[in-house]
Amino acid sequence: xxxxxxxxxxxxxxxxxxxxxxxxxxxxxxxxxxxxxxxxxxxxxxxxxxxxxxxxxxxxxxxxxxxxxxxxxxxxxxxxxxxxxxxxxxxxxxxxxxxxxxxxxxxxxxxxxxxxxxxxxxxxxxxxxxxxxxxxxxxxxxxxxxxxxxxxxxxxxxxxxxxxxxxxxxxxxxxxxxxxxxxxxxxxxxxxxxxxxxxxxxxxxxxxxxxxxxxxxxxxxxxxxxxxxxxxxxxxxxxxxxxxxxxxxxxxxxxxxxxxxxxxxxxxxxxxxxxxxxxxxxxxxxxxxxxxxxxxxxxxxxxxxxxxxxxxxxxxxxxxxxxxxxxxxxxxxxxxxxxxxxxxxxxxxxxxxxxxxxxxxxxxxxxxxxxxxxxxxxxxxxxxxxxxxxxxxxxxxxxxxxxxxxxxxxxxxxxxxxxxxxxxxxxxxxxxxxxxxxxxxxxxxxxxxxxxxxxxxxxxxxxxxxxxxxxxxxxxxxxxxxxxxxxxxxxxxxxxxxxxxxxxxxxxxxxxxxxxxxxxxxxxxxxxxxxxxxxxxxxxxx
Amino acid sequence: xxxxxxxxxxxxxxxxxxxxxxxxxxxxxxxxxxxxxxxxxxxxxxxxxxxxxxxxxxxxxxxxxxxxxxxxxxxxxxxxxxxxxxxxxxxxxxxxxxxxxxxxxxxxxxxxxxxxxxxxxxxxxxxxxxxxxxxxxxxxxxxxxxxxxxxxxxxxxxxxxxxxxxxxxxxxxxxxxxxxxxxxxxxxxxxx
Ligand code: HEM
Numbered sequence: 001x002x003x004x005x006x007x008x009x010x011x012x013x014x015x016x017x018x019x020x021x022x023x024x025x026x027x028x029x030x031x032x033x034x035x036x037x038x039x040x041x042x043x044x045x046x047x048x049x050x051x052x053x054x055x056x057x058x059x060x061x062x063x064x065x066x067x068x069x070x071x072x073x074x075x076x077x078x079x080x081x082x083x084x085x086x087x088x089x090x091x092x093x094x095x096x097x098x099x100x101x102x103x104x105x106x107x108x109x110x111x112x113x114x115x116x117x118x119x120x121x122x123x124x125x126x127x128x129x130x131x132x133x134x135x136x137x138x139x140x141x142x143x144x145x146x147x148x149x150x151x152x153x154x155x156x157x158x159x160x161x162x163x164x165x166x167x168x169x170x171x172x173x174x175x176x177x178x179x180x181x182x183x184x185x186x187x188x189x190x191x192x193x194x195x196x197x198x199x200x201x202x203x204x205x206x207x208x209x210x211x212x213x214x215x216x217x218x219x220x221x222x223x224x225x226x227x228x229x230x231x232x233x234x235x236x237x238x239x240x241x242x243x244x245x246x247x248x249x250x251x252x253x254x255x256x257x258x259x260x261x262x263x264x265x266x267x268x269x270x271x272x273x274x275x276x277x278x279x280x281x282x283x284x285x286x287x288x289x290x291x292x293x294x295x296x297x298x299x300x301x302x303x304x305x306x307x308x309x310x311x312x313x314x315x316x317x318x319x320x321x322x323x324x325x326x327x328x329x330x331x332x333x334x335x336x337x338x339x340x341x342x343x344x345x346x347x348x349x350x351x352x353x354x355x356x357x358x359x360x361x362x363x364x365x366x367x368x369x370x371x372x373x374x375x376x377x378x379x380x381x382x383x384x385x386x387x388x389x390x391x392x393x394x395x396x397x398x399x400x401x402x403x404x405x406x407x408x409x410x411x412x413x414x415x416x417x418x419x420x421x422x423x424x425x426x427x428x429x430x431x432x433x434x435x436x437x438x439x440x441x442x443x444x445x446x447x448x449x450x451x452x453x454x455x456x457x458x459x460x461x462x463x464x465x466x467x468x469x470x471x472x473x474x475x476x477x478x479x480x481x482x483x484x485x486x487x488x489x490x491x492x493x494x495x496x497x498x499x500x501x502x503x504x505x506x507x508x509x510x511x512x513x514x515x516x517x518x519x520x521x522x523x524x525x526x527x528x529x530x531x532x533x534x535x536x537x538x539x540x541x542x
Numbered sequence: 543x544x545x546x547x548x549x550x551x552x553x554x555x556x557x558x559x560x561x562x563x564x565x566x567x568x569x570x571x572x573x574x575x576x577x578x579x580x581x582x583x584x585x586x587x588x589x590x591x592x593x594x595x596x597x598x599x600x601x602x603x604x605x606x607x608x609x610x611x612x613x614x615x616x617x618x619x620x621x622x623x624x625x626x627x628x629x630x631x632x633x634x635x636x637x638x639x640x641x642x643x644x645x646x647x648x649x650x651x652x653x654x655x656x657x658x659x660x661x662x663x664x665x666x667x668x669x670x671x672x673x674x675x676x677x678x679x680x681x682x683x684x685x686x687x688x689x690x691x692x693x694x695x696x697x698x699x700x701x702x703x704x705x706x707x708x709x710x711x712x713x714x715x716x717x718x719x720x721x722x723x724x725x726x727x728x729x730x731x732x733x734x
Binding site: 131145372388400404406414463470476478487 | 601
């Protein structure tokens with residue numbers, strides 16, 4: 001078959017979108033947009049990488065920082081949220097063996113998150129709005145530095161993302177507890193208790209265990225989704241506050257600076273909310289996804305199921321109480337909080353994540369010999385990512401180390417990018433490889449060689465970039481700063497080469513996927529499905 | 543006396559060894575699970591030993607730094623420590639102002655860098671001539687931001703805003719802002 005034919009029709013006939021169920025289509029819609037936004041984040045990352053070797057003449061300082069502002073937002077919300085939400089909106093009804101609560105709501109979720117991310121990105125691209133994602137008060141409302149309109153567009157975009165997030169949260173919980181039309185009444189309360197881990201917790205005090213009504217991955221999805229919802233409340237509140245100041249101060253010239261908002265209190269609330277994402281849903285979702293992948297790859301039950309459930313619950317509670325590790329270098333923050341929340345509670349993330357690593361590796365080991373597949377390779381890569389990034393986080397959450405590591409490239413290299421690019425993204429790639437045949441009704445991958453190249457380039461590039469950034473950080477290179485005299489050029493050139501490997505890996509992956517499903521199939525995903533979900537579930541039940 | 547160069551070079555060494563060990567472990571594991579052979583499931587004692595080890599490592603790090611890194615006990619007990627000198631540092635409109643440059647710091651005496659911002663969140667970093675970091679803190683507007691420090695080596699240091707405060711923040715540097723004298727040893731990383 002010629003190149004053009006494969007490109008249009010896909011590998012061996014490619015994706016037949018006409019035979020896809022609505023849920024398959026919705027999941028694919030999320031994932032495709034999530035992957036495109038990942039590409040955008042990687043391109044932005046590479047622009048910054050080059051800028052850190054030598055400032056690029058066509059990008060001024062303000063625009064450089066506006067790229068830095070939108071880059072993590074595009075990466076986290078446009079890409080990671082989209083891929084995770086798409087997968088979970090598919091898996092929740094799939095594992096609960098009932099139709100999703102609302103298809104319309106699911107469709108609206110990807111439209112609002114995808115659209116919101118684009119609007120938020122425009123605020124950086126068109127208006128050079130650059131308060132960075134941390135939005136330290138009163139920077140996001142500083143109209144002396146940024147045009148108020150830029151901030152307003154940014155917040156409108158974020159509101160879109162949050163609306164989609166609330167819809168996702170509601171849809172997931174409703175799907176777990178509701179009774180589909182014509183079905184026997186479902187025990188909603190018990191289902192909710194099981195999903196949240198309350199059943200498991202009560203079992204510790206009961207003589208006879210109550211049965212878990214939801215499978216383990218659903219428990220992980222539900223617990224992570226609680227954090228998603230809580231985080232959306234915090235971000236929305238910050239958004240409203242910023243909007244009030246931007247409109248009052250920027251558009252109507254009212255002097256609101258310095259009034260009411262205490263910058264340290266704001267920072268505490270902001271990080272409390274943000275850690276629900278960084279330390280909560282990421283770790284909970286990732287652990288849940290690992291468990292599911294380990295069971296699917298090994299074909300065995302999970303080793304130590306009960307411990308896994310308990311660890312997920314502990315992780316959720318831990319994620320509510322660790323925020324002070326972001327304020328270890330804030331002198332106004334109380335020492336009590338720094339030690340208890342910042343150091344001691346944070347140390348338990350090593351334990352909860354360690355439990356997940358142990359359980360997954362043992363589950364897979366029990367099924368040996370295992371065939372080397374893409375999903376297995378990426379899963380092991382994802383586990384390695386967290387084995388590297390979590391200890392790096394524990395190290396920086398220490399009063400002694402934070403004094404010399406805070407705001408250096410160590411934080412954003414060894415910890416953040418290794419966690420996101422190796423830990424999270426490789427886990428997501430593993431899930432994509434597992435779900436690919438399920439979502440596409442068995443489309444064959446175009447090239448295994450390309451899949452191998454994707455794996456190695458991404459793994460080596462990601463670890464390498466994190467390592468060189470980390471070494472620069474140890475040698476004093478700050479994050480969020482421009483160095484004009486090439487002070488850290490050796491590290492930055494090496495990090496740049498590794499960044500280019502990650503970008504190339506993504507281009508190869510995208511090419512492989514497009515050649516597998518074909519452009520026809522790709523666009524067909526966005527056409528309405530001709531199949532009724534309820535019929536599929538009835539068939540499956542029969 | 544241990545300084546940040548010692549702490550950070552130990553970190554570089556220890557973390558590099560750990561990272562290589564973790565990578566090797568996963569590579570070895572990946573090879574093992576593809577091989578035929580007897581499957582022995584981990585006993586519960588192995589699991590619980592592993593968990594206890596994680597707890598000891600996670601919390602033990604803080605005991606270790608409390609005992610080895612001199613600025614940790616100083617930070618925790620600073621309400622009871624009397625400083626020899628206090629230097630006031632003002633932040634406004636992306637400009638750092640100090641009463642007098644250089645700030646002359648006596649050796650082996652506690653001093654306080656007392657920073658105040660009237661507008662945005664900035665950072666206060668003490669930087670060596672080879673760009674390595676001596677110490678830093680956040681400078682949160684209208685809040686207390688006072689860093690107690692003690693120097694044991696002679697040297698000349700720059701100060702720099704270490705937190706993003708807008709694009710102009712990248713230029714907030716005062717070179718040779720701190721001079722430490724009177725010590726027996728020199729800070730070889732920060733001699734002008
Ligand atoms: C090829 C891929 C990527 C490259 C080359 C890259 C590169 C960079 C660079 C150069 C910075 C600025 C570091 C600094 O000087 O402060 C940065 C910041 C950041 N990146 Fe990435 N990145 C990539 C992918 C991602 C993805 C996919 C995400 C999220 C899902 C992400 C999240 C972040 C975050 C949270 C920051 C911190 C921004 C801040 O300090 O405000 N990155 N990245």
